[in-house]
Structures are given as structure tokens and as C-alpha cells.
Amino acid sequence: MTQRLPFLDRLAVPAIAAPMLRVSGIELVSAACRAGVVGAFPTANAESLEAFAGWMARLNDEAAAAREAGTAHAPWCPNLIMRRDPARVRAEVELIVRHRAELVITSVGSPAAVIPALHDGGCLVLADVASVHHAERAIEAGADGLVLLTAGAGGHTGWANPFAFVRAVRAFFDGPLVLAGGLPDGVALRAATVLGCDLGSMGTRFIATEQSLASAPYKKMLAASSLDDVMTTRAFTGLPANFLRPSVVNAGLDPGGTRRDGVGAGGAPALRRRFRGRRDPALGRPVERRALGRRGGRAGHGRAGGARAARGIPRVCIGLGFSLKGASETPDGLRGPRPEARRGVSLAPDFLQ
Numbered sequence: 001m002t003q004r005l006p007f008l009d010r011l012a013v014p015a016i017a018a019p020m021l022r023v024s025g026i027e028l029v030s031a032a033c034r035a036g037v038v039g040a041f042p043t044a045n046a047e048s049l050e051a052f053a054g055w056m057a058r059l060n061d062e063a064a065a066a067r068e069a070g071t072a073h074a075p076w077c078p079n080l081i082m083r084r085d086p087a088r089v090r091a092e093v094e095l096i097v098r099h100r101a102e103l104v105i106t107s108v109g110s111p112a113a114v115i116p117a118l119h120d121g122g123c124l125v126l127a128d129v130a131s132v133h134h135a136e137r138a139i140e141a142g143a144d145g146l147v148l149l150t151a152g153a154g155g156h157t158g159w160a161n162p163f164a165f166v167r168a169v170r171a172f173f174d175g176p177l178v179l180a181g182g183l184p185d186g187v188a189l190r191a192a193t194v195l196g197c198d199l200g201s202m203g204t205r206f207i208a209t210e211q212s213l214a215s216a217p218y219k220k221m222l223a224a225s226s227l228d229d230v231m232t233t234r235a236f237t238g239l240p241a242n243f244l245r246p247s248v249v250n251a252g253l254d255p256g257g258t259r260r261d262g263v264g265a266g267g268a269p270a271l272r273r274r275f276r277g278r279r280d281p282a283l284g285r286p287v288e289r290r291a292l293g294r295r296g297g298r299a300g301h302g303r304a305g306g307a308r309a310a311r312g313i314p315r316v317c318i319g320l321g322f323s324l325k326g327a328s329e330t331p332d333g334l335r336g337p338r339p340e341a342r343r344g345v346s347l348a349p350d351f352l353q
């Protein structure tokens with residue numbers, strides 16, 4: 001018997017709308033929460049600390065209105081990317097505590113530095129991990145639960161088989177588990193709970209919704225792609241990540257010129273030189289020089305990220321598919337209408353049946 005999450009009875013389905021860089025904005029999070037799905041978002045998606053505070057204030061107001069109306073409202077969930085400016089992370093933690101978030105997901109680095117303050121503020125902390133070793137480390141640091149990043153997740157992806165990973169972690173941990181990676185529908189969610197997880201983290205199904213920050217061309221490309229269009233490479237960030245093959249072609253690059261286990265001809269610096277000056281499809285503006293970094297990123301001993309890799313991620317990579325949670329299952333393989341026919345995530349409980 002696992003430790004129960006206190007908000008499960010407020011959910012329509014046991015799902016988190018995954019935190020996706022440059023995709024999960026306030027409108028998507030708000031709609032997800034109102035539909036009974038945990039609405040998660042990277043704090044980095046807010047343009048400033050003021051905007052971040054404004055997002056949380058609005059979500060709290062909507063939750064209060066739902067309580068007054070006697071309707072369920074799922075939790076909203078900030079995602080703290082740890083390998084960033086420590087001062088910025090501390091400022092975000094202070095705002096999270098001030099606005100009384102129930103749940104926080106940490107990723108790309110150890111959560112140890114933020115757990116004490118978040119616990120003091122009453123927040124549950126779920127740590128994003130991709131190996132048994134890092135699961136053990138996160139639990140030792142005080143994480144309340146784990147998000148298991150498995151093969152099929154995206155952009156930055158895991159490598160473990162989800163069946164083996166969940167059962168390996170359940171052998172020593174009875175706290176909350178969230179399965180992330182390749183969950184296309186309600187059947188997969190049900191399988192995740194039977195396997196021993198409390199929730200599933202789904203991203204791809206929410207990218208083409210009205211409320212998503214993704215651009216119209218991105219949504220159209222996603223809907224037209226199939227499972228065979230997903231490619232895994234280290235070429236863009238130094239870490240294994242899933243991308244849509246058409247996005248790489250649209251950026252003027254040759255998908256065949258990148259190796260699954262390397263950075264391809266010329267290395268990551270050469271790729272960044274080619275990206276410099278291109279327009280970010282997610283935002284419709286040029287890639288910013290400061291986002292390109294000066295050095296190629298590389299993984300740090302199999303961790304779920306590294307400071308050098310995080311600094312070296314081109315913004316254009318994010319817009320082209322870096323943010324695809326569950327990219328191994330694209331709309332051609334999903335049950336129900338295609339994403340462009342959807343009218344927002346308010347339909348989430350229906351299409352997850």
C-alpha cells in the first residue's frame with residue numbers, strides 16, 4: 001500500500017499535464033486544473049518573477065472560486081529546474097511558498113537545496129529522476145515522491161523500461177510515484193496505476209490544444225507526425241533527447257547527420273552556429289544569442305541534466321520538439337479525434353477514456 005496523495009479525490013483522471021518548456025503557459029495550466037488534471041508548468045516559462053507571481057495568484061483565485069461553487073479543482077504544480085542561477089531559484093521558491101502551492105516538481109539536478117524551504121511552506125516535492133541511483137538520492141534528500149522519467153519521454157528522455165523501472169523503485173519506496181514517458185491515452189494511464197504508480201505525466205496530448213503556447217505550425221507538425229518521426233539524439237543538448245524529425249528538417253539540418261550517441265559532424269558548437277539567427281518556431285522570433293551558450297553541453301555521469309548542458313540548449317531546439325513529453329506516442333497512434341480537432345483541455349477526461 002503506497003502513501004496516498006491528499007488531492008487524488010479532486011482529479012477527474014490520475015494525470016499530470018506535464019511541465020513543458022515554452023508550451024505550458026497559464027491558460028493551459030488553468031484549463032487543466034479546471035478539467036481535473038494536475039496543471040504543471042516550468043517556472044522558467046514565466047517571463048519574470050512578477051509574471052510568475054501573477055500566474056500563481058490567478059490560479060489560487062480560480063481554486064477559491066471553485067471551492068465556493070462546490071466544484072473540484074485540481075492542484076497547480078510549478079516545476080523548478082534546478083541547474084540555473086541559484087538566486088533565481090531561491091526567489092522562485094519564496095514565491096511558491098508565499099502562494100501556498102500544494103505540489104512542486106523538481107528536475108535537472110538534486111532537489112536537496114530547495115526541499116527544506118518547500119516543506120516548511122507545506123509543499124509536497126516530487127523529484128524527476130531517470131535511474132534507480134538518482135531515485136535513492138532524491139529520497140535521501142527528502143523528496144516526498146518521484147517522477148520516473150522512462151524511455152519515450154521527451155524532450156530530454158529517460159532510457160529505462162517503464163515496467164522494470166517502476167517495479168525496481170517500488171521494491172524500496174512506498175511513496176507517490178508518477179510515470180513519465182510515452183503515455184498516449186487512458187489505457188496507458190490505467191496500466192501505469194496497475195503497475196504501481198499514483199499518476200501518469202502526459203505532455204504530447206496537450207501540445208495541440210487551444211491553450212498551449214506552441215505555435216500553429218508546431219501543432220500542425222505534431223498532428224501530422226507519427227511514431228516513426230521521433231528521433232533520439234544527443235546532438236542538440238549533449239543529453240539524450242527526443243525530437244520530431246520534421247522539425248530538424250525544417251531547421252535546415254540533416255537528421256541523418258546526427259548520431260544517436262553523439263553530436264554529429266562539427267559537434268554541438270557547429271550546430272549552435274547554424275541555429276544562430278534562425279527564428280524560434282515556438283515564439284516566432286529569432287533565437288537569442290544568450291540562449292545558445294558558448295560551449296557544447298554534456299551529461300554529468302548519467303544525471304538528469306548538467307549545468308553546462310542546460311546553458312547550451314538553443315531556444316530553437318525547445319520550439320522544435322525539445323519539450324515533447326511522451327514523444328514516443330504521437331497523434332497518429334492516439335485514440336479519438338486528432339489534436340487539431342480538439343477544443344481545449346476541458347475535454348481531457350473524455351479523450352482519456
